[in-house]
Amino acid sequence: MKIPSEKEKFSERLKIAISVKYPNLLKNSEIAIKFNLLHPNEPITQQAVYKWLNGLAIPAPDKIQTLSKWLNVKPEWLRYGIREGDKVDIFDETLISLISTLSENQKRAILQLILSFRD
Known part of the structure; x- marks a missing residue:
């Protein structure tokens, strides 16, 4: 049995948060557009979204903040999930x-x- 990496765990939490807000699944390009409308710093690409959703990358803290506000979840949950000490x-x-x-x-x-x- 393969143990999921931190990137894969983040990916699953992100997919859950997006599916709750948008039950009719969004394309990567739509996610990037919606994110970029809210994010005050440099924009992201469809490729970045692809990496996030496929467990290949975790966004920088400023991007996690924007994602958490947009998706109405706690940034700590989005980044780390339920930790052992919780x-x-x-x-x-x-x-x-x-x-x-x-x-x-x-x-x-x-x-x-x-x-x-x-x-």
Whole structure:
């Protein structure tokens, strides 16, 4: 069993955050355009997005800040995920375990449902 690299783990979190905000998947070019409209520094290319989404690169901290604001997630989660020292209670562990067995479409539906409670 292959252990995912930090870049691959980042990629998965980024894909999740994008799919929650945009259930109808975006093309790399669309992601780059939307990102560049919000990012105050140098723009990114479609190739950079490709690298992020395919576990080949992790963006610089300023880009993670922009991604987190755009996708409405914490920058720490986007970059590092749940770390070993983070507090996760038994209820959270149970939810994570149950959700991890669902299909991608079912996970998206659950995420949309949870997000509807935030409004």
